[in-house]
Amino acid sequence: SQTIHQWPATLVQPVGSPLSLECTVEGTSNPNLYWYRQAAGRGLQLLFYSIGIDQISSEVPQNLSASRPQDRQFILSSKKLLLSDSGFYLCAWSGTNTEAFFGQGTRLTVV
Amino acid sequence: AQSVTQLDSQVPVFEEAPVELRCNYSSSVSVYLFWYVQYPNQGLQLLLKYLSGSTLVKGINGFEAEFNKSQTSFHLRKPSVHISDTAEYFCAVSDRKAGNMLTFGGGTRLMVKP
Numbered sequence: 001s002q003t004i005h006q007w008p009a010t011l012v013q014p015v016g017s018p019l020s021l022e023c024t025v026e027g028t029s030n031p032n033l034y035w036y037r038q039a040a041g042r043g044l045q046l047l048f049y050s051i052g053i054d055q056i057s058s059e060v061p062q063n064l065s066a067s068r069p070q071d072r073q074f075i076l077s078s079k080k081l082l083l084s085d086s087g088f089y090l091c092a093w094s095g096t097n098t099e100a101f102f103g104q105g106t107r108l109t110v111v
Numbered sequence: 112a113q114s115v116t117q118l119d120s121q122v123p124v125f126e127e128a129p130v131e132l133r134c135n136y137s138s139s140v141s142v143y144l145f146w147y148v149q150y151p152n153q154g155l156q157l158l159l160k161y162l163s164g165s166t167l168v169k170g171i172n173g174f175e176a177e178f179n180k181s182q183t184s185f186h187l188r189k190p191s192v193h194i195s196d197t198a199e200y201f202c203a204v205s206d207r208k209a210g211n212m213l214t215f216g217g218g219t220r221l222m223v224k225p
Binding site: 006032034036042043044046049088090092094099100101102103104105107 | 205218
């Protein structure tokens with residue numbers, strides 16, 4: 001069966017520090033991968049999606065970037081965090097014509 | 112492009128009462144429709160989905176939803192809620208032609224009171 005792992009679960013980082021959130025999927029190949037952000041009291045905003053290695057699309061301009069160095073690995077990064085980057089980050093994967101499956105999320109607090 | 116509107120940001124309801132969470136969408140192409148539930152500090156869990164066929168879809172935890180193409184709606188219902196149903200509920204659509212990139216509504220917080 002397929003599983004998705006996302007870590008860390010919580011993270012507190014100072015303003016200006018770098019960020020790296022990692023997501024890996026097991027039990028499937030060539031998944032579509034997604035990063036979403038959920039700000040406090042708001043819905044989910046799609047940040048990045050990827051249909052293959054090194055094929056990444058950004059949905060909104062921001063202080064973040066994403067990379068997919070391997071088929072089932074998706075990394076969300078920032079060189080310098082802003083206070084506004086705080087939120088709940090969710091990684092997800094999907095196959096062909098199926099629903100998306102989500103990781104447990106990372107609660108990022110920038111202080 | 113698609114969009115999803117969840118008309119109610121919060122829905123308070125007493126335990127064992129029925130509930131309906133509303134969802135309307137707009138899209139120029141055929142879509143798949145989903146409802147997800149999110150418990151505090153957790154990821155999203157799929158409740159149910161509509162891909163094709165019968166417009167009444169049954170999901171987990173006693174929830175069901177009905178696809179209404181003419182009204183572009185996909186409302187979620189449960190005849191009798193429990194305290195444990197307290198959570199955030201998200202309606203989502205994906206474009207059949209563009210794979211599975213989900214567009215989410217803003218979410219509805221269901222608050223079940225004893």
